[in-house]
Amino acid sequence: MVASRNEVFEKVRVVLTDALGVDEEEVRAESTLQRDLGAESIDFLDIVFRLEREFSIKIPKGELFPDDVLNNPDYVSGERMTATGLAKLRAAMPHADFSKFEKDPRVSEMPELFTVNTIVNYVESKLKAA
Amino acid sequence: MRWIWIDRFVEFVSRERASAVKNVTLAEDHLHDHFPGYPVMPASLVIEGMAQTAGLLVGEARGFAEKVILAKIRRAEFTEHAVPGDQLRYDAVIESLDDRAAVTFGTVYKNGALMGYVDLIFSHLDKAETPPDMPRENFVFTDQFIDLLAPFGIRRGTRTSDHG
Numbered sequence: 001m002v003a004s005r006n007e008v009f010e011k012v013r014v015v016l017t018d019a020l021g022v023d024e025e026e027v028r029a030e031s032t033l034q035r036d037l038g039a040e041s042i043d044f045l046d047i048v049f050r051l052e053r054e055f056s057i058k059i060p061k062g063e064l065f066p067d068d069v070l071n072n073p074d075y076v077s078g079e080r081m082t083a084t085g086l087a088k089l090r091a092a093m094p095h096a097d098f099s100k101f102e103k104d105p106r107v108s109e110m111p112e113l114f115t116v117n118t119i120v121n122y123v124e125s126k127l128k129a130a
Numbered sequence: 131m132r133w134i135w136i137d138r139f140v141e142f143v144s145r146e147r148a149s150a151v152k153n154v155t156l157a158e159d160h161l162h163d164h165f166p167g168y169p170v171m172p173a174s175l176v177i178e179g180m181a182q183t184a185g186l187l188v189g190e191a192r193g194f195a196e197k198v199i200l201a202k203i204r205r206a207e208f209t210e211h212a213v214p215g216d217q218l219r220y221d222a223v224i225e226s227l228d229d230r231a232a233v234t235f236g237t238v239y240k241n242g243a244l245m246g247y248v249d250l251i252f253s254h255l256d257k258a259e260t261p262p263d264m265p266r267e268n269f270v271f272t273d274q275f276i277d278l279l280a281p282f283g284i285r286r287g288t289r290t291s292d293h294g
Contacts, residue, residue: 019204042201046251049226049233061230 002127008055009120015050016116019043027116034111051119057126064122066092070110081105089113095121134275135179136220139186142282147223148187150278152179156214171212176238177203180248184222184234185270186279188252191227194271194286201231201253208238208246216240220248230254 003011013027020037033039039047048059062068069075069092075085086105090098096113136150154171156162161169181200189198212218218240225233236248276286 042251042253045231045253046202046204049231049251052226 005120005124008123008127009116011054012051012116012119012123015047015054016119019046019050029115029117029120031116032111033114033116033119039114047119051123055123055127057123057130059126062092064095064119065114076107079106079108081107081110093118095119095125132274134182134278135175136182136278139183139278139282140219142187142190142279142284144284145187145191145224145227147221148183149219149221150179150183152218152220154212154214154216154218161214169214171216171218173206173208176208176212176218176246177206177248179218180220180222180236180238181250182275183220184224184236184250185252186275187222187224188227188232188234189271190279190284191224191232192254194268194276197255197268197270198232198252199255199270200250202251203248204233204251205247205249210240210245212240212245218245225249 009029013024016022016027016033016037017024020033020039020043022037026037031037033044033047044065048064051057051064052059066089069085069088072085072088075082075088081089086098086102090102093113096118097115098113101109101113136152139148139150141147141149154161156169161171164170164172185198185200189196218238219242221237221239223235225235227233231254232252234250234252236250238245238248271286273286276284279285
């Protein structure tokens with residue numbers, strides 16, 4: 001049986017609590033990993049490993065956090081993502097909510113895409129596909 | 131500088147697990163300051179001992195080709211102090227290993243009794259990611275370090291499949 005969204009969220013919350021050393025109450029659906037929960041780059045890898053173990057899924061490199069798109073200078077002009085870059089990122093991250101970011105796609109605002117909800121959406125899609 | 135915090139490997143199973151021991155002794159200068167009259171091995175050095183045990187395990191798994199850097203201490207819990215005269219044993223197990231990184235789980239024993247846990251993440255710093263101001267040679271796995279594995283027939287350049 002596929003886990004309910006709430007079950008997935010609760011497990012993701014435990015993963016993030018353990019990986020980032022934050023309190024459970026701090027982990028809300030809309031919390032951003034970097035700004036709200038203090039995640040650093042290596043924590044993203046830690047989160048990936050913990051999710052794989054917790055949900056018995058395999059997360060290929062760049063699928064949850066597509067760093068190849070995020071760090072590609074070709075997709076950036078000045079301090080903004082280009083239309084091509086944004087399209088690539090959208091395609092690479094169907095699990096993220098772009099409604100806010102697409103209005104003002106500044107590179108500095110990218111962390112807003114990485115919320116707890118983004119992870120829950122991703123895990124849900126993986127579990128459904130399994 | 132010799133920065134080696136394990137004395138000897140007692141078990142080494144390539145790509146799986148390794149155990150090393152460390153004898154704590156008052157000949158170690160720092161113990162006289164940590165603390166005066168009450169020598170205690172700093173917990174950070176217990177973590178370092180596990181990082182060296184697990185780091186060699188991870189490095190050997192890929193033929194010491196990459197620089198293996200301790201990237202994150204996932205968990206470090208100790209229930210007791212280690213003091214001069216104690217023997218620590220670091221048991222490290224590879225939980226996962228891929229191109230990006232390795233996760234290890236570790237258990238620390240003191241004189242045979244459970245003393246704590248140290249779980250770590252190592253990242254593989256390959257040539258492409260190495261900043262230009264960093265030495266090109268593999269400064270992580272010096273010969274002196276790899277010599278610790280000589281009793282298991284492991285040397286730099288040994289094919290890892292020879293001693294799995």
